[in-house]
Amino acid sequence: xxxxxxxxxxxxxxxxxxxxxxxxxxxxxxxxxxxxxxxxxxxxxxxxxxxxxxxxxxxxxxxxxxxxxxxxxxxxxxxxxxxxxxxxxxxxxxxxxxxxxxxxxxxxxxxxxxxxxxxxxxxxxxxxxx
Amino acid sequence: xxxxxxxxxxxxxxxxxxxxxxxxxxxxxxxxxxxxxxxxxxxxxxxxxxxxxxxxx
Numbered sequence: 001x002x003x004x005x006x007x008x009x010x011x012x013x014x015x016x017x018x019x020x021x022x023x024x025x026x027x028x029x030x031x032x033x034x035x036x037x038x039x040x041x042x043x044x045x046x047x048x049x050x051x052x053x054x055x056x057x058x059x060x061x062x063x064x065x066x067x068x069x070x071x072x073x074x075x076x077x078x079x080x081x082x083x084x085x086x087x088x089x090x091x092x093x094x095x096x097x098x099x100x101x102x103x104x105x106x107x108x109x110x111x112x113x114x115x116x117x118x119x120x121x122x123x124x125x126x127x128x129x130x
Numbered sequence: 131x132x133x134x135x136x137x138x139x140x141x142x143x144x145x146x147x148x149x150x151x152x153x154x155x156x157x158x159x160x161x162x163x164x165x166x167x168x169x170x171x172x173x174x175x176x177x178x179x180x181x182x183x184x185x186x187x
Contacts, residue, residue, distance in 0.1 A: 096162065113149065116147050120146075
């Protein structure tokens with residue numbers, strides 16, 4: 001049986017998680033093999049705003065401006081995870097990512113090469129489904 | 131431990147990669163699942179607490 005949460009409950013859950021990121025956290029793209037306790041190698045690191053997310057609305061929080069990584073570390077392996085973490089490196093959210101590319105062959109996965117610029121124009125987080 | 135699991139969260143993002151060598155900009159829409167085990171559960175319709183090799187069932 002599905003569990004349904006009120007909008008207030010979903011907002012509270014989302015805000016509780018995003019608050020844990022604290023000031024000046026990072027969005028990090030990582031290769032395969034990452035765990036919360038032992039994150040894998042970073043392919044790109046994008047600084048979040050001092051206040052990472054705005055207040056949740058309808059259960060979803062939208063990230064404030066994210067700074068591009070203009071000189072990505074890169075990796076031959078494809079990006080497999082994204083982590084949202086504190087400025088001290090503690091992972092708050094880790095997710096496996098799947099990509100749909102607009103104009104390249106995605107058979108080999110999403111790769112970031114050394115020196116590439118990686119930008120994030122939108123980022124939302126939803127703790128609980130409606 | 132209960133085998134019941136709750137609904138999971140979701141991360142959605144749009145990223146752009148500007149290739150150093152070519153200057154070409156590629157855009158991707160990424161959907162994040164909170165962990166790969168959850169992703170496998172959703173794909174397989176199974177519960178990893180009951181189906182892991184370690185448990186032998």
